Amino acid sequence: MRIDMSPTDICGDFKIRPGLFLENGASIVPGGVNFTIHSAGAKSCSLVLYHSHESEPFAVIPFPESYRIGSVFAMIVFDLDYENLEYGFYVDGDYNFFGGDVFDKSKCLLDPYAKLVSGRNIWGEEPNWDNPFQYRSKIILDDFDWEGDVPLKTPHNELIIYEAHVRGFTKNESSGVKYKGTYAGLVEKIPYLKDLGITALELLPIFEFDEFEGAREIDGKKLFNYWGYSTVGFFAPKAGYAASGKYSMQADELKTLVKELHRNGIKVILDVVFNHTAEGNEHGPYISFKGLDNKIYYILTPDGYYYNFSGCGNTLNCNNPVVRNLILDCLRYWVGTYHVDGFRFDLAAILGRNQDGSPMSNPPLLESLAHDPILKDSILIAEAWDAGGLYQVGNFPAYGRWAEWNGRYRDDVRRFLKGDSGLAEAFARRIAGSEDIYDRYWRGDCASVNFITCHDGFTLYDLFAYNDKHNEANGWGGSDGGNDNHSWNCGWEGDFDLPADIKHLRHKMIKNAAAILLTSIGIPMILAGDEFGNTQYGNNNPYCQDNEISWLDWKDFDKNQDLYQFFKKMIAFRKNHPVLMRTSPATPIGYPAISIHGTEAWKFDSSAENRVVGVMFTGKTRDGKDDFIYIGVNAHWQAREVWLPALPQNISWKIAVNTDLGDNSFYDAPITLDTSQKFLIGARSVIICTS
C-alpha cells in the first residue's frame, strides 16, 4: 500500500488527491484514476467526467491550486467505473487571437495523451452533431499478454514493404473474411501475406481520426476522409478500424494484429502524421491543442494566423520542446506498448522546420528520434518533402538512421519503362541503389525506399491503363490529384472493350515493374493489390472514396493469377539472393559489386535515345559461392539484342526471368544459355539472368 494513493480531499461526491505530476494523460492507479495535463497559458483547469456516450457530464472537478506544479495539473479521482467513463478538460486562459492565445473554457478538450478515443467507434456511423464533446478521451487497460513478443529483429535490408489501408484491404465482400475492413480482418489475411512473402506491412494512418472530417455527398455518394491523414488522437488507435470498436476494445484488437504478424515474420510500420492536426486553421474546430496552448503547438504567423506548410490548414510546431516531447512520447509509446517496428513520416520535411517555419540544418526533433533508446532498432522512413515547397530527397537530416521514400526512383523508373528518351542513365542509377542521391558512406544501403506506386497516385495496373487521371468521383471537377503521373495506357484508355493484346501488354508492363522493383538495391515497397492488378478505375487521388474505387477487389486475385505468381516468385528470388540486399562485402575476383551495361557488355550508352539498360550485381550466396545477377531492361518498342557480361570459366548464365513469355515469364528451373552470351530481349521486356 502506497502512502500517496489514498484520498486527501473531497470535492462534491468525489474523493480526490494530488496526482502524478510526471505522468501524461490518464492512468489507472490503486482505487482510482490519475489525470495529468499541462498547459503553459492556463489560468485554471477542470476535469470533466461523462458516462459513456452521454452529452452532459456527470461531474466537473476543478483542479485545486495545490494540484498544480509549474504548468502541470495532476489529480487522482477515486472510485470511478473507468470502463463506463469518458473525460475531457475545461481550460481557462487568455483570448487574444493576434497574440496566439485562443483559450475558451466553454470547450471540452480531448486529452492529447488519450490512449483511447471514443465518439467515432463505428466507421461511418453518423455522430450526434448536437453533442458539443465529439472526441472523447477514454481510459485504457494497457496491459497485454504478448506471449514473449517484441519488435522483430529482421535487418532493414531484408525489408520488403507492403503498403495497405486497414479498411480498404478487406472491406470488399470479395475479401472473404469475417471481420471486413478491420484489424481483425487483417489478421484473417495473414496467411495471404505470408504466401506472398512480404516482410513488413505498412499501414496508412491508424491514429484516431474523423472519417467525417470534410465529408461530402457527390452524385448521391457519401465521400469521407478515408485515408485519415488528419490526426485527432496521437496515442489512440482508430476505433472505427476495429471490429470490437463498439466495445472500445480497439487496443487489444490492434495488439493482437501486431502479435500475429510478428509470429509470421512480418514487421509493422505505421504511417504517422505529425505535420498537422485535425484542428485546421482559425475556422477549424477545437479538439485539443488549440485550447491547451495554441501558440506552442502550432507555427503561427506574427499576427496569429496558421502557417500552412502541410496544405491542411495548420502546421504542428515540431521543434518546440513541448511538442517535441509529445512526438517522442508518442513514438516511444507505439514501439513500447504496441511493439510496432517502425514509422513512415508523412510530409517529414516539416519535422525539420524551425518555430518560425524556416528549415533547420540540425533539427533537434530529428536528432532526438535518431538517438532515442526505445526507437534504436525502429525503421524511420521520411517522406522528405512538404506542401510548403521544402524538398529534401537525398538531403533529409538523417543522422545515419533515416530512410526516405525515393520519389526520384518512382519518376525515373516510370518514365524509362514507358519509353521516354533521355532516361537510361538515371534509370540505371535507380536500379543500382541511387548512390547519386544517397551517399553510401553516410547513408548505408537502406536509405532508399524504392517504390513505383503508393497509396498516393495510380495503382500499378492503372499506371499502364490510363494516360490521364479520372478523378471526377472526387467532386472537384478533376482538379485534384497529381498531373505528373508518367503513366501510359498501352494504347487504350481504361478497360471498356479492352482488346486482348492491350491487356497482354499491360500485364507485361506490370511484370517489368515488379522485376525491376524487386531487384533494385534499397528497400522495395509494394502497394497492396498491385500484385493482382487492382484498379482504382483511373482515380489517382481516392483519399475520400470509401467504396469499390479504393477497396481491393479480391476477384482480381483469381483473374490475374499470372501477376500474383510473378510477384510472389520475384519476392522469393530477392530473398534467395543476398547480393540484392548487399549483406556481404565480398565479390567474385575481378568483378565490381555493381556494374552498368548497354547492348554491349561493359559499354553503357548514355545517349538520349538509348532504351536498353543492363545492370549486373555480384556477391556471394548464403553458402558463400560467387553469385552473379544480370537484369536486362529493354524499354524500346522493338526487340533488342544484348551481350551479357562474360562470367568466369565454368560458370554460365542461366535465364531466370523473361517477361516477354506471358504466363511463363518466371522460370522455376532457370535454363542455361549457350556460351555466346547474346540474348534478344523482346520489345518492352525485362530479363533476369543468374549464374
Added chain:
Amino acid sequence: MTVTVERDDDLKIIALDGELQATNADNIRDEVIALIDKKPMIISMEKCVYVSSAGLRALLMIAKTAKSRGVKVIYAAIIEEVEDIFKMTGFIKMLRCVKTIADAEKELRG
C-alpha cells in the same frame, strides 16, 4: 455477476452469470481463483452475457493462475456475442474454449 459451483466431483463446473466488467472483474477473478484446487475446471459461460476489457483480463488471469498450479481450465458454452469479442480481440487464442460443457468434459476426461 454471480459465481456458482454447479458441480464438484472429479471435476469442477463453475458457472458465471451476468456481465463481467471493470466494476466486478477483480472480485470475480479472485473468487474463481479461490476455487482452484487440484481438479480440472470447466467455466460455464452460458449465462455470461458480456465480457469487457477488464473482464477479458480476469478470465485470462484465471487461466494463467490455474495453469501455473497445473490445473486445466476450459471455457465452455460461450454465447455468440461474447465469443465474437474473444475472436476480435484475439483472446480466443489465449484461452481454451469449446462449444459445450459435454465437449469440455470429454476433453478433460479424455
